[in-house]
Amino acid sequence: MKDKQTPGIYWGDYESVSKVDKAHFEDFKRQSPREIEEACRDQDGRLQHIINAEHFDLDFLTTLCDTAKAARRIDDGNREFLGKLLRGRGSINFFKQPSSRTWSSFTRAAGILGMQTVDIKDVSTSSEVKGESEKDSLRTLSSYGDALVCRHPSDEYDLFGLWVQKSSGREIPFINAGSGTKRHPTQGILDYYTIKESFNGNIDGRVIAFVGDCLRGRTVHSLAKILALHKNITAYFVAPENLQIDLETERYIEDRGVMVHKETESLRRVVPLADAIYMTRVQSEHGGSGDYNEIFKFTMNSLDSMCDGAILMHPGPKRDEIDPEIDYLNSDQRVMYWRQQRNGMWTRVALLAHVLGVDDKIRETYKEYTKIGVDR
């Protein structure tokens, strides 16, 4: 399938500059996956750069989910406490692809913690139009903040962002807010939190059905890799042949014990088997038609055939892959995608608190609340 976007990294207009930068980046990429992961951690082993769901483990995710829950509860009554935690610190949001949910939830998350944000979404207003390389613009932006949150079409951008930090001599946490077609680690966290909350923490043995663009949906890849940390997970990938999950990801999760089924004919057969149905839109910005085949749409009938306690998820933005009437079933516990979006804000509060080292204060304060009986 032909790629419609220009997914590359912009190295500036001057070959004498780009040659040198590219050579340094190539050198950096020669490191092993283990070395790259180590480069994402501080000397205590805490993840500082969030580039890739493959770096997560269950301890990290559990602590993050606890922080998110604690922050959500504290906010309901003691907003000032959260607002003081990172007062005066700065978060820079640099988004080179469209975003509503991820961008606004990161901006709000920073605000909840008292941070100021610089938001750049329209690249025509950045100095890259004057020929400045993306490396220089990222390094410049980093020098004004305490955390950098970026979205980019390139599949290499996770490593690029890390490299810019590592080579700058003034490292700040780099958070990948969605890059290329395979990586969206912070969406993976919010999806995981949503699943964990929905099933009271019991995730082992669950069945998840990913529906739609399993090939280029980066949210699918990140969540599938995260769920593979649990035991006895079954994953259905429900998509036409040309949008099926790639072999590399399939192998990755199978090697970690996930039972993989590919369904290319219909969603109907899979709905009654799944604990979570994860709909996605066709990523037509990467080429091909954006039209959704009727046989993969989630209808009112699909809702009726869901098993007890199952949930319907969608990372957004959605088009017509879910019957629009389902949006109006506000009290239906199965319809999880609006709550899922809201969870994004709280998990991003937790993530910013984690990378900037104030997450334990949130959990400890919440523990005090529960001790004195003010759990809200």
Ligand code: NCD
């Ligand atoms: C997703 C993305 O950007 O990958 N959106 C999001 O962050 N919630 C999914 C999509 O665009 O389809």
